[in-house]
Amino acid sequence: MHQVIARTWRPQRFSEVIGQRHITQTLQNALRLNRVAHGYVFSGQRGVGKTTMARLLAKALNCQKGPEPQPEPCGECDSCREIALGRAVDVLEIDAASNRGIDAMRELRENVRYAPARDRYKVFIIDEAHQITTEGFNALLKTLEEPPPHVVFILATTELHELPETILSRCQHFSFHAAKFAEILGHLETICAAEKVQADPQALAALAASAGGSLRDALSRLEQAMAAFGAQLEGTAVLRLLGAVPSQMVEEVFTAVESRNREQLLEIVAKLVEEGYQLPHFCSQLVRTVRNVLVAKLAGPQPHLLEASPEESARLAALAEKFSEEDLMRFLEILLHLHQQLRHTMEPRFQTELGLFKLAEARRLVPIEKILAQMQPESGPSETMRRAPLSSGGQRGPAAGGSSPQPAPGGRVPGGSPRAPGMSPFEQDTLRKQTISEPADHKEGRASEAPLAAEAPPEDIKRASAPHTEAHSREENWASEVMRRLEERQRYGLASMLDGAQWEFGEGEVRIRWEGAGIAKAMPEQDRQTLEQLVSETLGHKIRLRLTEEPPTGAMPGKGRRAGKLPSQAEPAMDPEVEVQVRQDPEVREFEQLFGKPVTGIRRWKG
Numbered sequence: 001m002h003q004v005i006a007r008t009w010r011p012q013r014f015s016e017v018i019g020q021r022h023i024t025q026t027l028q029n030a031l032r033l034n035r036v037a038h039g040y041v042f043s044g045q046r047g048v049g050k051t052t053m054a055r056l057l058a059k060a061l062n063c064q065k066g067p068e069p070q071p072e073p074c075g076e077c078d079s080c081r082e083i084a085l086g087r088a089v090d091v092l093e094i095d096a097a098s099n100r101g102i103d104a105m106r107e108l109r110e111n112v113r114y115a116p117a118r119d120r121y122k123v124f125i126i127d128e129a130h131q132i133t134t135e136g137f138n139a140l141l142k143t144l145e146e147p148p149p150h151v152v153f154i155l156a157t158t159e160l161h162e163l164p165e166t167i168l169s170r171c172q173h174f175s176f177h178a179a180k181f182a183e184i185l186g187h188l189e190t191i192c193a194a195e196k197v198q199a200d201p202q203a204l205a206a207l208a209a210s211a212g213g214s215l216r217d218a219l220s221r222l223e224q225a226m227a228a229f230g231a232q233l234e235g236t237a238v239l240r241l242l243g244a245v246p247s248q249m250v251e252e253v254f255t256a257v258e259s260r261n262r263e264q265l266l267e268i269v270a271k272l273v274e275e276g277y278q279l280p281h282f283c284s285q286l287v288r289t290v291r292n293v294l295v296a297k298l299a300g301p302q303p304h305l306l307e308a309s310p311e312e313s314a315r316l317a318a319l320a321e322k323f324s325e326e327d328l329m330r331f332l333e334i335l336l337h338l339h340q341q342l343r344h345t346m347e348p349r350f351q352t353e354l355g356l357f358k359l360a361e362a363r364r365l366v367p368i369e370k371i372l373a374q375m376q377p378e379s380g381p382s383e384t385m386r387r388a389p390l391s392s393g394g395q396r397g398p399a400a401g402g403s404s405p406q407p408a409p410g411g412r413v414p415g416g417s418p419r420a421p422g423m424s425p426f427e428q429d430t431l432r433k434q435t436i437s438e439p440a441d442h443k444e445g446r447a448s449e450a451p452l453a454a455e456a457p458p459e460d461i462k463r464a465s466a467p468h469t470e471a472h473s474r475e476e477n478w479a480s481e482v483m484r485r486l487e488e489r490q491r492y493g494l495a496s497m498l499d500g501a502q503w504e505f506g507e508g509e510v511r512i513r514w515e516g517a518g519i520a521k522a523m524p525e526q527d528r529q530t531l532e533q534l535v536s537e538t539l540g541h542k543i544r545l546r547l548t549e550e551p552p553t554g555a556m557p558g559k560g561r562r563a564g565k566l567p568s569q570a571e572p573a574m575d576p577e578v579e580v581q582v583r584q585d586p587e588v589r590e591f592e593q594l595f596g597k598p599v600t601g602i603r604r605w606k607g
């Protein structure tokens with residue numbers, strides 16, 4: 001029984017070769033035109049048919065069906081039959097793993113000189129050619145430089161990069177593809193039908209998947225399964241034989257991950273260990289599943305990309321519904337890492353458990369990001385009130401339930417606008433810590449001086465960022481509501497221009513004031529109108545919007561208003577007009593829409 005399948009099903013003609021059409025076509029054309037090269041390099045992973053192709057070429061060159069080389073060997077003449085059996089005198093197969101040195105190559109050179117004993121060509125098939133030593137290659141090179149007309153060399157290798165450039169440049173190179181899952185599956189189906197083997201789809205898919213792109217491995221595993229179970233191959237049994245975990249169990253992992261059921265995850269691992277499954281193997285099955293689910297999600301039902309049987313594809317599609325793209329990419333990352341760890345670890349069980357926990361936790365990362373984002377005020381004044389404490393001095397008061405917030409220590413609101421659009425939660429955290437670490441007296445001073453000493457505001461003007469006894473005033477809520485509405489409309493560029501600005505709400509007039517940034521002048525009229533309308537809508541009555549600027553003075557305590565986002569000394573300040581132009585750029589806007597976040601900084605490209 002051993003090797004029967006592999007031998008019976010070894011391609012005897014170019015047309016029978018699976019998955020290497022790019023090579024068979026080129027070779028057959030060369031044969032037809034009688035333009036066969038003297039040196040060939042066949043590269044590709046193991047078990048994809050490099051040696052088989054080399055033998056086919058040898059047969060085609062020497063086939064006795066006609067006076068010339070045949071584009072398709074007959075498979076019946078003496079030459080064809082002997083080559084197939086590895087007995088032809090003029091076709092030498094050399095395993096470079098055991099004949100790698102200069103002596104072997106010298107012997108080969110000697111041999112090259114003699115004319116073929118019977119056939120048209122002397123064909124040297126050198127397997128594992130990358131194992132040849134440097135001296136060996138040098139000796140071989142001399143032959144390749146001036147090959148006798150009747151000689152053809154075929155160098156097969158899995159490690160193309162280890163062949164010297166001098167050799168490669170004298171050979172025609174063919175890169176063999178790994179067989180596609182569907183090709184392997186189809187081939188297995190054909191063989192099973194011909195051999196009268198009843199195999200269920202799960203069994204065939206498992207065999208195909210276990211082959212990792214090597215047709216030879218697929219066939220030898222099929223043979224193994226037939227030796228074990230005869231002509232009746234059932235999925236579960238075959239999986240067991242291959243050491244693969246049943247797909248139900250793999251899917252169970254994802255169900256447990258989805259519901260964050262860690263107990264179930266522990267039980268799965270316990271069961272695997274009890275039943276003697278190899279955890280690294282299990283892990284690579286998980287990787288494969290996630291990869292397939294991701295493909296199903298991104299590319300839809302495209303069977304040539306999915307490494308799965310049709311039946312499996314349906315289940316993958318169901319899994320794809322449960323997880324987001326981000327989830328799946330995180331899973332893939334975690335699992336690939338776990339796979340690597342499992343190679344070295346002394347405690348595969350614990351590593352696996354930990355890895356599965358990480359999968360369950362990875363799903364939470366998304367909501368956490370969302371929650372962080374929501375900590376910024378985003379809807380209505382009452383919401384803002386509730387969330388305000390986070391941005392003011394960093395003390396999340398017990399007020400989170402919606403009662404009025406306690407004044408934060410220091411009472412300073414970082415930034416003139418009550419929120420800093422475009423700041424990530426981490427930036428905000430940094431900012432918060434900076435605020436806390438400032439000396440108390442400094443803060444006091446700042447609070448009482450701040451922020452506009454230059455121009456005394458009219459009585460009726462209330463400032464959003466002026467010190468308050470309450471941490472957040474009505475005015476601040478208005479301002480943040482305007483910001484929210486801007487972002488809702490995806491006017492991120494406009495929103496980020498307002499970052500660090502002072503808002504002043506008066507009777508019938510609202511002023512937005514920057515500190516010498518030049519932004520007010522640079523803002524297009526259209527944007528000003530949009531803003532004016534939005535502010536009016538927010539306040540519930542028509543107002544006039546004024547954009548003003550005040551000269552930057554070093555002594556200005558309000559300078560910290562753009563705290564954390566102020567360009568550093570080393571960095572040349574951006575021309576505000578340029579900045580506005582950049583923010584108006586359609587491409588920049590498109591980016592902002594794509595990422596759902598404003599561009600936070602614009603820098604001059606140095607160089």
Ligand SMILES: [Zn+2]
Pocket residue numbers: 062063064065073074075076077078079080081
């Ligand atoms: Zn023949």
